[in-house]
Amino acid sequence: MDTAKMMERLDISSITALSEKLNQRKKLLDITNQIHAAQNIKDILVEHKEGILALFNALLITIYVTDKPRNELYSLYLAGSQLKEIRLPITNRSIAGFVANTGRGVNVANAYDKEELKKIDKTLFFDEAWDKQSGYRTTQVLALPVMHENAIMGVIQIVNRKGGGRFTDDEQSLLEEIAEVLGIALYNQHRVFSRRKTRFDYLVSHNLMKEGDLEAAFTESRRSNEPIEELLMKRFRISREDIGRAMEDYYRCRFIHYNQKHPI
Structure with a gap:
């Protein structure tokens, strides 16, 4: 192949990569605006998570919120038309719990690989209960703390990378941006509801x-x-x-x- 044709292909490849990057940034801006416009925490946990997931090459996403009085994480999801809640303790007995407990992110290629987990922390475990209940098999996990001014507001977790292998540094950087947006949004929601005056x-x-x-x-x-x-x-x-x-x-x-x- 002569040099001219090689340069032409490189130019096309560069333009394509730039176009994809710009498209991703536009989607990120759109979902950021939607998160900040959310009326309540339920909208963030349920209505907008698929928009966030679309930015990643992953199969599942869960956004957890901290319940400090109970020392738990909770999330909401739709089972058909019914809204359901899941809770887990903020301990090192689960990946999301570990992230909330320590403020450290986790990026693993195989959640069932105990040796891989021990390299992160000897006390870190993967809770297999959800897999057993759902029949789903978790492999790759990228979980990051959602923070606001050094306070843990929750955890965002994406699961099972479509191409296999550990989530990339670029994917982790993008999720960190989303986590920062969520941290501000959840803080604002908590600030509103911390002024609660009624039992209802x-x-x-x-x-x-x-x-x-x-x-x-x-x-x-x-x-x-x-x-x-x-x-x-x-x-x-x-x-x-x-x-x-x-x-x-x-x-x-x-x-x-x-x-x-x-x-x-």
Whole structure:
């Protein structure tokens, strides 16, 4: 091949690579704007994670948020049309837990390789429970802390690189950018909900009703002297179980519905 043709091919290759890079940056900007525009944590954990995943050559993504009072990580996901929650302790007994516990990122080619995990930290383990429950086989894992001003806000984890092999340095750098965006967004969400004044804010944060509707329910309850719980169930179709979960979340203790058969 003569030099001219070789240079032409190199130019085409360079232009293609640059075009792909610019397209990726545009997608990153779009998802960044969407994350910052999220109305609540549920939108970040559920609605926007597929947009983030599309930036990577990976099969799965999970975004965890720290629950400091319980020393746990939690995430939300859709099972059909039903919103479900998963929780795990912030300990070194899982990769995400280790990342939240230590503030260190993890990039492994095989989550089941105990020797590879020990090279990162002797106390690091991979929790196989989710694989056993789902029938899925986890191999590559890239998990990074989501931080804001040195505080752990959560963990972002992508799993199973489509091309095989460990996630690349470029992929890790891109995920670090996403983690930085998430850190700011989660901090802002926590700042809003840290001003919680009612025992029913759980219903808003978990997208079961709008904040304005909750305020309207309190106003109507005061006007009519009707118990707020009755209004929420009757007018806003909030289930008794969700009201119980809101009570649990607010009072940080188990809520048991009244039953005449159970002595008080």
